[in-house]
Amino acid sequence: MTVRELSLSGALVVGLSTQLSEIFAIKPVLPGKGEVELLAKLVRQGKDGAAVRLFYSDQDTMQALWEHIRDNLPPTDSCPYCGHPDDSREGSCDKCSLYLNFSKKNYLERHIENTFAQRLNIRLSRLNLEHIQKIIQFVDAKLLKVQHRSPDKEFLGTSQGMLSVFSMVRKVAPTEMSVLLLGESGTGKELTARSLHHLSSRRDGPFVAVNCAAIPETLLEAELFGYEKGAFTGAYATKKGKFESADGGTLFLDEIGDLPASLQAKLLRFLEDRLVQPVGSAHSRKIDVRIVAATNCDLQRAMAHGQFRTDLFYRLNSFTIKLPPLRERGEDKVRLARHFLEKFSRSENRHMEFSDEALDAIRNHPWPGNVRELENKVRRGFLMATGRVVDPECMELDQGDPAPVPEADSKPGATQKDYVIKVLEQNGYVIARAARQLNISRPSMYALIKKHGINIDNMK
Ligand SMILES: Nc1ncnc2c1ncn2[C@@H]1O[C@H](COP(=O)(O)OP(=O)(O)OP(=O)(O)O)[C@@H](O)[C@H]1O
Structure with a gap:
């Protein structure tokens, strides 16, 4: 097989014995590069030889091929592709639209781009409107996923609800705004808080998480704000609180709905003046902390019952992200x-x-x-x-009988309380085991116990 004419996208070869659909290789010798391999496909058999279409190869080979073609271009004023008379060679050929400015450095890239665009056009012109519409929708959906993709590769989701969570996380993370995360237990509130931290300028600072429901009320203030030596019995040394530990970073306050009234007031003061006063200290310290709060309880209802301060709610609620339940x-x-x-x-x-x-x-x-x-x-x-x-059995997933877990806020208090007591009884009042049966975290179990005023010590 001999290669007679060679252009960037096609060649004329003699002595070819191949079928129309077959892809084969031609091996022209290019000066300065030697033999190169180009994949080709037969387009037409004529008496002078066969016209073949060439597939684009790697950049080096294409560059060598182009230099060889350029050096051998015939001195003609016509378009070398279609023969249309053109004396400017500055733009594209009027007839076949190919880019003719051969002396330009980026000729090769322009040529390849144009050829792809032309092929795409030919393909598109063969499609009906309905097909084109489907392609556009498909591309839109893909773009949406790329733009709204999770900021963290361990934080998964492609459902509409989660794409909108990721989009909000991206928008609010770089700001200094406090964020309130709402959602049922286990929906990923802490994961979201961590994403907010990692996407903010505070990423090199600490991320400190506190579960307000898991720490007894009497210790919570000292835990959050720290204390001075001798502030109370047992305060043998001055200790930093969680606010101070999170200085320069993010403080994640989980189960914020369980924050006692006195501490709600203290948190509100902090959000206003950014000052922290340790227990037993006469002085306040300025702390640079971003607050991300979360809850799985209905703060509106807690406000209506006077259990959560309205002013604190509005302060925290300036940017809210709602994590959708998994079932949705x-x-x-x-x-x-x-x-x-x-x-x-x-x-x-x-x-x-x-x-x-x-x-x-x-x-x-x-x-x-x-x-x-x-x-x-x-x-x-x-x-x-x-x-x-x-299989479903080894996951203990029985479709006919899903575990009847109380939903924290959708059932009347008494029913939920009875259910929680029953589960505690069944598990010998071991919180971790009861939490496991309900498929909720230990802190969430504590929160349920506290919410219903259940006194385990009296029940044992
Ligand atoms: N979208 C997600 N992709 C991957 N893992 C997730 C996702 N959402 C949650 N998880 C995982 O599920 C578990 C529970 O998530 P997380 O602790 O963030 O939930 P939570 O809403 O804060 O729960 P709780 O209210 O009980 O504290 C974690 O192990 C977390 O890594």
């Missing part, structure tokens, strides 16, 4: 489940997969404990599966 996240349930299974598989070096039944059970389960519950079920499935396949 569509296929994210399966994506997250696969993510957790892969994580466990990697850490144990044991590859596992879900059965189709397991995937259906994951789709249908109501997930009252949200992502935390999903992670726990997948962990259980990973540990209990005997072969390489995780």
Whole structure:
């Protein structure tokens, strides 16, 4: 096979024996580069030879090919591609629109771009409007995902609700605004708070998380604001509070709805003047901390009952992000489940997969404990599966009988309280075990106990 004519996108070859659809290689010798391999496809067989289309190769080869072609261009005023008379060679050929300014440095890139655009045009012209509309929608959806993609590769979600969370996180993170995170237990409030911190200019400062429901009321003030030596019995040395530990960074106050009234006032004062006064100290210190607060309880209702200060609520509520419950996240349930299974598989070096039944059970389960519950079920499935396949039984996912977990704020108080007491009884009043049964965190279990005024010591 001999290569007679060679251009950037095509060649004339003689002695070719090939079918129309086949892709084959031609190997012209280029000065200064030697033999190069170019992939080609037959376009037309004529009596002088076969016209072939060339596929673009790597940049070096294309550059060498272009230099060779340029050096051998015939001294003609016509377009070398279509023969149309053109004496300027400054722009594009009027007839075939190819870029003719050969002396320009970026000729090769322009030529390749134009050729791609032309091919795309030809393809598009063969599609009907409905197809084009579908392509545009597809591209839009892809762009949306790229732009709103999670700021953290461990923070997953492609459902509409989560894309909007990611978008809000990106917008508010670089500002100094306080942020209020709302959402049921296990929906990812702490993960969101960490993302806010990592995307802010405070990322090199500390991230300090405090669960206001998990610390007894009597200790909470000292824990948050610190204390001076001798401030109270047992205060043997001066101790920094969480505000001070978070200086220059972010303080995440989880279960803010459980903050006692006196501390609500202190937090409000801090948000106004950024001063912190340790217990037993006569002096205040200026602290540079961004507050991210979170709660899974209904602060509006708490305000209506006089349990949460309205002024503090409005101060914190200037930017609110609501984490959607897992049951409203569509296929994210399966994506997250696969993510957790892969994580466990990697850490144990044991590859596992879900059965189709397991995937259906994951789709249908109501997930009252949200992502935390999903992670726990997948962990259980990973540990209990005997072969390489995780089925609904080893995850203890019974589609017909989802665990009736009390939803913190949607049921009348008495019913929920009874249920919590029952679960505590069943688990011998061991908080961790009761929390596990309800698929909620220990702090959330404490919060439920506190919310209903349940006194475990009297019950044992
Ligand atoms: N979108 C997500 N992608 C990956 N992991 C997630 C996601 N959301 C939550 N998780 C994981 O689920 C678990 C619970 O999340 P997190 O502690 O942030 O929830 P929370 O809303 O703060 O819960 P609680 O109110 O009970 O404190 C964590 O292990 C977290 O890493």
